[in-house]
Amino acid sequence: MAVARRLLGAAVVFTVCLIPALTVDRSNFKTCDQSSFCQRQRRLQPGLSSYRAALGSAKLSSDKLEVQLIDDKNQASLLLEVYGLVGNMTRIKINEINPLKPRYEVPDVLVGTPLPTNLQVTGQDDNTLELSLGETGHKLLVTGTPFRLDILSGQDLVLSVNSRGLLHFEHLRERKDTDTEKKDVPAETDEENPEEVESDKEEESKKPEVDEPGMWDETFKTHTDSKPNGPSSVGLDFSLPGFENVYGIPEHADNMKLRTTEGTDPYRLYNLDVFQYELYNTMALYGSVPLLLAHNVKRTLGIFWLNAAETWVDISSNIAGKTLFGKMLQYMQGGGETPQTDVRWMSESGIIDVFLLLGPSPFDIFKQYASLTGTQALPPYFSLGYHQCRWNYNDEEDVRNVDAGFDEYDLPYDVIWLDIEHADGKRYFTWDPHKFPNPRDMLSGLKEKRRKMVAIVDPHIKIDSGYRVHNEIRAQNLYIKTKDGSDYEGWCWPGSAAYPDFTNPEMRKWWASMFSYDKYEGSMDNLFVWNDMNEPSVFNGPEVTMHKDALHWGGWEHRDVHNLYGLYVQRATTEGLIQRSGGKERPFVLTRAFFAGSQRYGAVWTGDNAAEWDHLKISIPMCLSLSLVGISFCGADVGGFFKSPETELLVRWYQAGAYQPFFRAHAHLDTPRREPWLHGDDNMAVIRDVLRQRYTLLPFWYTLFYKALSEGEPVMRPLWVEFPSDVSTFAMDSQYMLGSALLVRPVTEAKARGVQVYLPGDGEVWYDVHSYQRYEAPQTFYLPVTMNSIPVYQRGGSIIPRKDRPRRTSDCMQDDPFTLYVALNLQGEARGELFLDDGHSFNYEQNEFLFREFNYSQGKLTASSLDPSGVFKTPSWIERIVIIGATKPSSITLSLQGGSESSLEFEYDQSTSVITVRKPGVNIASDFTVSLR
Template structure:
């Protein structure tokens, strides 16, 4: 019955009962229990200064665990942009620990910079990288990182370092004793300086002294059972853990993905935040439970500095968070208030992973823009997406057949609702066999794609990484015959259950397998496709219905021989990497691909957009979209979104309409729904609601030039597209925990309505001496104040910053690709000094020509009653037909008598205008100049 249910698929959530009890808690995880049970105290790890070796940009020194005489190698590096890297691994291990190869998470080998050594003093080794310092305390081991001599990050300050060394179940240390240890450590002893000084306190053990057991053997060290599944754990306990402190910081952020607040909460009375890619149906909110993807990157911010840590490890992880402010009782906080206690805030975090090594990048800012540049230098930027992918996507599980697709396409046009992409879920395939079509329902997919293409539209089909185990299925048979499939612990092809029933998985950990997968997207292999078809990778955690926690067993073997426990969180990223490469190959590397993924890891931003998975059609889930996407954007995943309307359940008309409004100003804008939900295309709403949803979608299209510009900035600077307010206003302490409003770039402030029946909303406007303009009415609001704003159902509360210039295109089109040559409207909102600035960026909107200089970038400035467009860059031979149709200037106190355009050739032309004295808005009509040329508009 269970297998029948799994094959039916639609009953999965009923049959599996995907509730909290299907996923481990820390108390049900052996390594999590052992690591979390560590008590703060004096660490047993001690640096051996006499073994120190330094180069111009790195250091290497031995560390001894005095409890058991196990030696480790500590490496430190100074990297470009003010980053320190610290690695700790066993000096000699029984097996090679997994380290993620360069090119998977790290975009390239980090560029090293000069690391100055200032010598040893008072038991401390001091190194500097520019103005920043790393101080290594010798006994016990502790690493402090300082900005301008002020400590901002510390490793092992609480003494929670625990590196479970390699061993055998038979008792390797006790049976072989110190003679083998002495032999294994000999190469490192020979590396010491001849005539080295006296041994440090940690070096006083005699070589012949018997090695002590570090801990008592526990039942879960070599085998562990959860819900009837047994994990064989052939390598025994191999976890690594370390505390990371942020002195002076009350707030930390990041480590997505969790359905929780943006500012991470204390875990004093909960489980730690879990980092383990899992398929979680109907996930709960305000929880540290793991979801579909994870990035072990955390940022800390206060009014003086912003710092970050990236812990590069692909195994399952957990992060505990404690705060000397948040963890206090109400009474303690009140006592501090009464007594005037000015205790410096501090956040202490404790990270532990099941396998791997300690490999940490410390990003020392010192400001928000700096850490985003630093993190992007490590894991890469979000490449500029094709313009159409930033428009509206229409999806559900499932559009039934070609007639259904045609009907949706035509009905959207009938109701004048623009869209760019229609999506097909798993039912479009032949019996859930990916790279195929159901011949009875999609008998002529080429014609379907051609019809969409004629309107400038695309299609996305789902391609999951599990392959149906069926001899006649070409993709599976080819993968099996070539030996490309993941193995079980006994070395046979792993057989698990997913949508097709019995399934196997290509081993995406191997490059030749990824190359093979990429080849499957060629038009002659993925038969029935065309170049306007793109791809959605779902279930790539991977999801395995009949396995522990609905994913690979940890002792599944990859072709390299490594267990899945070592690499689990990386697997899903490599699926969408391979898909992206396949779409690149399909276009001969000319066209920008689009891929959507559910599972992700650090570096995923380079090849895929991300959505937040199987959310619910409830107000609380709409509210949670903002903190979840702020967290994703902070960790580099800028092209992200949440299913409009919620995947599960049937949202009422008000909720669905408000969700469309919220989606307008979120990076990835897709409506999606479960197969059991009622159809809810926007035209099915009652007319009053449909009109509001339609206007919201149309508004998205008018802002596409602005979105495109934001993603250009993202690729070139690493700055998030969707920003927490503190990222632009770093000294405003009252916004540090704010996650119900946000900024797009530095120009648009958004406060979505996320509560039922709400018709007004309190908005905080940041920025001393800043003025904000309602994007619809140009009503002004002063900065550093909160104001109550009217928000009837027809209103999306959004505001443009005074001092900014935002490009829009106001002509209605049914698809974004039809807007390429449309004219611009510039929205100029003046600051209190009557000034404003911005940029215009344009290319061909779909190819990689921009990387070869085929683009233009201009600088816009309004000052002294003059709007000027200066060309910063224009590629040789690059041209555009785009022109300037209108300029709207808000904040003009008096109507000008005349307005003149100075054309690129120097000639002048008088322009027509209108002026609204009440709103103080000046509209300049039809300048008609090419936007890629230099020109000036003078107000007299």
């Protein structure tokens, strides 16, 4: 939740949001020009680097290369470390050799120490060192003066580091006398002789750095950020020859393909509570993942910048040949102009720690990044169903009435949510004694219907001597501190609040313990958790967040750890839900703030959007961007959080949301109620159909999430991931893939009578999942639409298991039968997978699961195990097989393992070329063959 508020002197007055007038107040948030370190970094122009690599200092061990970098401007030294890593990755670390104090290196994001691969020197001259990077055929060129790194694949120049000379590393130093500083600043002149200018520049480059405003303290609006350690920013550039399309670095409300930032602010990564964010700009939002992907028809690359401080990313596009780097490329490739994208990273503090993911395919990138930061946690099955939420369901009676409404109108749903008003005076881990006096009875009523509840638990703690949670955190000294050592206090929903230091393992351990049933009074095993406001949001803080000079565990400043805070909150909550079950049950935790690695702990949503068509449209590229950086469990508030959606917009948003991984409707406190039955019978019927489509596909969704867990594959993915050589897909974010089998093209325009659909793939065939109409690809066509239309296409060559008996919850469907939808390609073949377990526990880690494979070829459909180590008993059977794009057979038989054979009844629809096989009656766990003759 964002907040509308006024600060009057020392008092805080919370005001009612005026929904029609909402807009982001840009003055609350910094631009690059208002961020002194961004301004200093960006002021450095491309040119010859002031750094040289002292190749004579090079030390090569079995796992890394060490070289000193000499800054001729400041006569200071850095240590460059280069690691070749297993899996076609390279790690580059740059740090001061002898800093005044240790610089922050991000912990807890990497899932382990990346495995090194041997580096070998394969060539050397006076100014160049050549190394092989493992067994992938890649080579690394280290140029001494000016310092530059180049990575080659064969004769192709893949990527270059510091080719534009923008490496800038601000050394920690003692503060100088202010008057002396001013004397060191060179005077400016209006007219210069060009030769003198070059000479002066050369002399200027040799002068030491001088202090300037913003280095030791910085004021933004009424807040002054003290910097006792002075300037400490780091910056580095990367050049990508042959790449025009770059993606990632969420979270921004922008297109999937990143724009160039020449003439605008860089993309900002700094977790912030942005009150109704604007669209199509580079402003920071709630979360940050510093991973950028680049793609062309030949390869995919990734740059993972492991830094948790405020970070800005500049993107520019040049034509190769205008730079030294471009000339080198032209020489190697025999001339010709080649597009080039240049990316520049700038962080306020920490060190340079960057992983170069060399692909070469998109799926290689996903595996490489997953090997570093982990894969998406396997969610409990119920969480893939529909979630009903608003700020706030008023009381227990309101919850019962809404729950009953879904049953009355035959609408499936799994989870009802409670926002901040459910707690006693916004004291988290409590219940309002008047509105929610019997939470266990309420939860028991939901449990009887096999439903769940999610309640919000935010990380700001009301300062109240009668509040047990506050007293225990304070008694254990686990709050974040001010620069003076007192507990940091700010204003948030409860009023005056303190902020637990989740960077401290003891704080996380204590927080996790609070979710035990005896401590979280009124909780049950069907109560799950929502972490909001965890950027952290501080209403009266700079940029609505915490002062950077606040102090965390270990003496680190908040500026060093800011973007990690939300990850730590979600991690502690997730660990608490696991612990309360004795380690047996999978948790569900939704977070607003996130960082690299957050995928290991649950789900993310796109924050406080608005009931506007453009917000519906932007939800697609926002989730695609998150999926590309490992966070597959993503969705947007259906209907829009702010404002009241017109009925057409609400229906279209349900249709889009049903085909996004996290499917939740949510609404602001001041908006009219919008439960599905409040919009007329016709619209409710459309929404009912949408919900049922979601529930029939739950086995498909669950299998995709298992692939995300096991392989790092994104659930929701851009078309170019599946069709990497199709340039027409590279900037396309109005439609997308779910796995490799379904293409979704939501209707996101008001009063739309039709949409343009592009079906990719040379020699591919697609089928409309509703009508079975067949389309050969590639082609673009205009599809007429009505309010009932959800354009979804199954790819020829795929098999999708569905459960076509939607009930009131996913749990009620657990033992229901399956229908296999077999969509044939032009070769008459198809393949699909199904993952199945109990849907809620970690027993799959003890091999209690089924991972099935279905293959159709030469008129035979076979079922077998993809992982014979998995064993799971289920009564679910196959009640139908639908074969799309087939010719009529004369007979169909079923053969089971062991030799028994029986004839099957079937129907053939000539108009759609669809065979429907009735009641094969075989258990989903059985190996079998269905033969068409």
